[in-house]
Amino acid sequence: MPDTASAPVLLGNQPGSFPHSVLAERHPAIIRQVREAFPYEPRQHRALDELLVNCTKGEIEPLPADAHDRDLWEAWGVREYAGRSWFDVPWLWSESWFYRRLLQAVGYFGPGPWQGIDPFRPFKLAELDSQETDEELAALDDLADRSAEEQDRALLHGSLWGNRADLGFRLSAEGARTAAAAPGLVADDSDRLWGLLSGAGEATLCLVADNAGRELVPDLLLIAHLLATGRIGRAVLHVKPYPYYVSDATTADVVDALRRLAGGRGAAAAHGRQLWSALADGRLVLRAHPFSSAPLPYHEMPGDLRAEFASATLTIVKGDLNYRRLVGDRLWPPTTDFTDVTAYFPGPVAALRTLKSDVITGLDSRMEAELVAAEDQRWRTSGTHALIQVHSPG
C-alpha cells in the first residue's frame, strides 16, 4: 500500500469532530429514544442509566462472565481496550461496542422475557409503513415501460440513494440535508459494475446490506431485477446477526420488507413474490455472519467469510459504515487510490454509499477541489453526496 498505511485511525477524542459528536451526543440521544419507545422495567432503566454514564464518562469493561459472545469480544479488542475511555479507542470499535452494550442493557440477549426484542423495531416499522415507501413502490409500475438500460440505472440508483434513509444519522443530522451545490455523485464506476454483471445467468452476487426499511426495500428490488434479467443466477444477502446502528437490517427486517412488498400492489407485489420464491428455491440466500457486526475493518475478516466473497462474481457493500470497514476507518487523503485500500479483498467488490462520515478514498483531485470550494468539509458528512466505486482484481 503506497501512502495508505500512514493515514491516522479515527478516534472520538477530538471535541468538535464528527466522531466525538457521535459518542458524546448521538449515543445518549439513542438511549433516550429507545427508553421512550418501550415500556421497560426497572432493571432495564437502571442498566440504561449505567450505560449512559459509562459511555460518556466511563471506561470499557469486560462483558459479563456468562455472555454468549464474551470470548469473541475479548479477541475483537476488549482484552486490549478494557480500562480505557470510549473516546480513546478506535471510533469504529467504540460505536460497535455501544450497540452491543445497549442490547445487553435492554435484555436482548436474555435469558428472560425481553430476549430478542429489537429496541429499534418501532422506528424501522414506522419507516416501512410510511407514505414515502408507498410512493417509492408505486413508482415501480412506470418502470416496466422503460428501456433495459434505464431500468438498470433506476434500480441501482434506488439502492444507492436508499442509503440516505439511515435512522441513526437522522437523530443527529435532522435538517442537514440541504440541496448540494457540488455534484451528487462524486465517483461513478457503474459501467464497470454492469460489466461484471453482464450475465450468463450463473453469476453470484453477494450484497452486504446496510439499513432496513427504505434502504433494504430498494436493495431487494435490485436483487429481484438482477435475478429476473438473468444478470445473476443467485444472490447472497448479508444482514446483521442482531440490531445494530439503529436501523441496520436483520433477518426479521428482511421478512418485514418482503411482507410489505408481497402484500402491496402492481410491480412491487410481483417482485415480492419473486423474491419469496427465490428464497424457497435457494436463488436468494440469507447470511447473518457474526463478523457483520464486528468492530473491525473487513481487512480482518475470518476465513469462511473471505471464502464466500472470493467465490462471488461481485460483492456489493452498502452504506457508510460498511465503507469505513471496507477501506479502513482512517482519515485518508481523499485522492487515495480505492484499488490500493481494497487490494486485500478476495474478489471483485463495489461500494454503494452516501457520504456520512469523514472517511473517503478514490476521488480525483478536481472533484475534491470542487467539493471543498462549494462546501468546505461538510460534503464528507452531510449525506447529500454518494459514490459507486468498483475494484476488480486482475
Ligand SMILES: O=P(O)(O)OC[C@@]1(O)O[C@H](CO)[C@@H](O)[C@@H]1O
Ligand atoms: O452505515 P450507514 O447506515 O450508511 O451510516 C451509519 C452512520 O450514520 O453511522 C456512522 C456514525 O455513527 C456514520 O459512519 C454514518 O453516518
